[in-house]
Amino acid sequence: MRRWLYGLLCLAAVLWHPALLRAQTAPEEVDVALVLAVDVSYSMDLDELALQRNGYIEAFRSRQLHDAIGKGAIGKIAVTYFEWAGGSFQYVVRPWKVIDGPAAAVAFAEELGEAPTRRGRRTSISAAIDFGVQLLEQSNVAAMRRVIDVSGDGANNDGRPVTAARDDAGAKGIAINGLPVMLKQASYFDIDNLDGYYSDCVITGPGAFVVPIRDKSQFVEATKTKLLREIAEAPADATLQKAQARSTANCLAGERQWRDRMGN
Template sequence: MGYAARFLSTLCSESSARRVSLAVGSDWGWGVSMLLFLLLLIAMPFGAAYASDVDAAIVFAIDASASIDPMMAKLQRDGHASALSEPIVIAAISSGRNGCIAVAYIEWASPGQARTVLPWSRICALEDALIAAQVIRSKGSDGEHCQSYCATSISDAIDVSMGLLDAYQGGAVSKIIDISASGTNNDGPPLELSRRRTLRRGYIINAVVIPQVRTGAIRHLLDYFTRNVIGGAGSFAIESSGAPDYANALRRKFLHEISGASGPRDRYETAAISSPDREYPLRRRPHH
């Protein structure tokens, strides 16, 4: 509590109120009481009450199942760390209504195997993003520590992320779950039930999809994620072709989410749409 608040609190104590009532008549006493009340309102720490308000609260939910080898694990770690701290992303964050976002980073596989790599962290400037990026790079999965059955439970990833969004201490214009995965749901509760529970809360589920490679054949999963995973206002899925463009795809996704939460997105999204070798179209869930 600041000095002004302590001083006013003392004035409003029982003994102080008694001294005021003795010193002034009833009419003046009422006026003094109202003045003290208004001064207390002014002195209250409004900044602290709203210190956690952000334009978007985003949970990065990262696939750490058995299909994620060391190369893909590094791809996800470095991709998120790099995209989060890019100057254009920081500029988009700063231009928002609150000028900040909040991010958390979890890794998941089968139910009960999810872990938090980066707890809720407020990103308002490049310095904040660099700190978060360092935690992601140093504490994220290396793709070599799946000691038991590690399946792909997207449903559990959504449930865990939903719990984190529920617990976020502060206001957020939008609350988003970002799934990064290279497989379909094959463990845990039914995906549609987890998805519906999350959407009922008003949260958004987006996804960045890494094509699945098995016995030399590439299986594209964008349609699966579009129809079965994403949901909510403005939700979308985006596919990366692999290591060369994963960070670029993430960058566009971040810009779309941040700009979508804080207002018109054209200024920043246009700059992220194309790279020298490809574009990153957003795939939205079809309306029925």
């Protein structure tokens, strides 16, 4: 009995040795930790939701994206995909996955294709950013860059101001890029020049950018272009659409519009 206890204590000492624990929990190194934050609020039509999801699926199947990952300094990225709507609606569709080659990227695409899409009320870009920050802090990877990629079709109208969430993320060295979906004329809870709103109120970090989608046919190419830039940390090029000429956006436009519509 004593011999058995002694052996058990020795095993416990080995397993709890600090150096061994560090080796067991050492985060995996990657070029970029990428959070894909995807709007599923009711302002998005069912066909738009399907096109949006398919844009990511086809991007992760593409050889261009596989090549971009392979050309990184480490040759790996970590990615997670979640859907969001109002302040209390965030659902992780695919938890963190390290993608180190075409097979892992295609598997990620297939997992997205198999998952159901949920929908929710209101639009809280700020809560989506805050949730993205939490996911990055729980990623257990050592990333050279950390990026939150926000796609959506409206302005923030729930939760804290989007600029507060943006600034908090930026202070932690996290970049935010945007994919504003602009398929319909601004009405009800939509705003004009959503790309300008994303540029002024949502994105942050060195080289942060916006890729607007103004036609259903652009979903796949725009999504792939955005992901390639984020993975390769590439400079802007002619394939990126520019925000239309405009004045500076009102970063509380969504909240004001909601109050006006609700009569508050």
